[in-house]
Amino acid sequence: MSSGASDMTHHVDGKATPARLRGVPTRLLAMVAAHADRVVTEGLAREEARKWHYAVLVTLEELGPASQAELSRRTGIYRSDVVAVINELAGRGLVERAPDPADRRRNVITLTPEGRDTLRRLDALLAELQDEVLAPLTGAERDRLIELLTRLADHHARSHGRDA
Known part of the structure; x- marks a missing residue:
């Protein structure tokens, strides 16, 4: 392999x-998202929790008591699945x-002290x-990444008639 060829490749795993x-940005987003999802899913599982549990708890703390339908809309959990999460x-x-x-x-769902x-x-x-x-990112780079990802999420949510 020539040195020029090695300059044009990076090593992944x-x-x-x-x-x-x-x-290809969409490919990179997908790769990083898959890794992040795996890390978060495994980390939460060690605490006997799932991402949807966290989403419901945060939503109830920040926005107050809500019906199951409201929790579905606010968290993006399908209505048919939100009942199981609440159970x-x-x-x-x-x-x-x-x-x-x-x-x-x-029903109205409320966060308990144990939930907090x-x-x-x-x-x-x-x-x-x-x-x-x-x-690998600095604090400023993380803030910028959040800003850019939020802009993308907001844009695509609006184009599909949803909240981000």
């Missing part, structure tokens, strides 16, 4: 990757489900996991 592939959280005493006084046909404690632990864990995934 010990394998040479053509420069043209390394220049799991309620079974662990992290949320409470009670009839809505304004409409007894629907669990959320604090998960926040700390996720901070560690973010540091692991974003290790």
Whole structure:
């Protein structure tokens, strides 16, 4: 291999990757997203949690009690799946489900003190996991990455009629 060829490739997992592939942003996003997803999923599993658990707990803490339908919209969890997530959280005493006084046909989900404690632990864990995934970036680069990814997410959510 000539020195010019080696300048045009980078190594991923010990394998040479053509420069043209390394220049395809959507491919790079997918690769990094898959790695980040694996790191976060495995990290949360060590705490007997899942990403959807975290999303529901954060949503309830930041936006207050909500119906199951509202939680589905706010978190992006399918309505058919949000019930199972709430059942799991309620079974662990992290949320409470009670009839809505304004409409007894629907339930209102509320974060419990145990849920807040669990959320604090998960926040700390996720901070560690973010540091692991974003290790090669400086603080300013991380902020810029968040800004760019948010802009992309917002754009695509608007073009598909959803909130990011």
